[in-house]
Amino acid sequence: MQLKKYTDYGLRILMYLGAKEGAQTTDKEQGQLTRIRDICDTFDLSVNHVNKVVHHLGRLNLIETRRGKNGGFLLAKAPGEIRLDFVIRQLEGDEPWIECHNPYCVALPACELNGIVARGKELFYDYLAQFTLNDLLKKQGQLLQIFSTAS
Amino acid sequence: MQLKKYTDYGLRILMYLGAKEGAQTTDKEQGQLTRIRDICDTFDLSVNHVNKVVHHLGRLNLIETRRGKNGGFLLAKAPGEIRLDFVIRQLEGDEPWIECHNPYCVALPACELNGIVARGKELFYDYLAQFTLNDLLKKQGQLLQIFSTAS
């Protein structure tokens, strides 16, 4: 019962982008785009894994990816528009937390458990829905310093 | 992100015991104790796995186990005393849902995420705390019939 590292990495990537882009004064006069390598250097992660997460974030329209020389990626929305429940639900996959089939449970027709757990799961996500990427950037200055020295 | 089958099996075992014992008119005049084999036959599970879950439930003092001939196990408390949050927390293990170490995340000193997820986790368990084994036995009659014919 734990979030996948895959999901975790996705959130770190968003935090990295949010901290960096929040520090840029003008939208147009930004420097180089963030590259996969930048993320890997900062967090000491596998290029291949981050590759896939970045791609996934792109498909979710949370970031915009650009191929080719001087390519990279950046947030596709304002940090306040990126809700944590959405990110986690999508990256994690939204399967039931309890498995009634596989193997099939004979009690299923009379079972109250799956409903209770499903409601609990929704409460978890409802809580996360109160937060956005902005809430992860409260200590933006400190994050920036960490990210700039970590690579 | 899913409960372990181990936990699931534990809840099924408790439901089985609750349904069966709830149907027994007098406490003293009960028949044979429930055995691991009974659970396995009913739910079509592995003896070895159920073995461990039963043992765990015993250590948690949720059931009383008796060794030797005519041994077996039974609920150690009234179903209304067995809270679902406790059962799931114990069987599942109470680790954080997000991993900040292993690999260590450089953002940790300035990260708001782990706290948010931890709060969400507690809300999940708070919700489960409203329910007991009794709530899983609403359809006790139907459960009894299922269990008696499933073996």
Added chain:
DNA sequence: ATTAAAGATGCATTATGGATGTAGGTTATG
């Protein structure tokens, strides 16, 4: 055009941990 730098993609491999299996030990009944 050519080249280099970036992400995209598919497949292979490794690592982790849950799920099972095996073997024997311990306890209680009759």
Added chain:
DNA sequence: CATAACCTACATCCATAATGCATCTTTAAT
């Protein structure tokens, strides 16, 4: 003392997350 139950410690299997590798496609600079 034989049997039937749970107890316990391993060992092994297996699903899947995590990671690696190779190649393709796209884009910008030269």
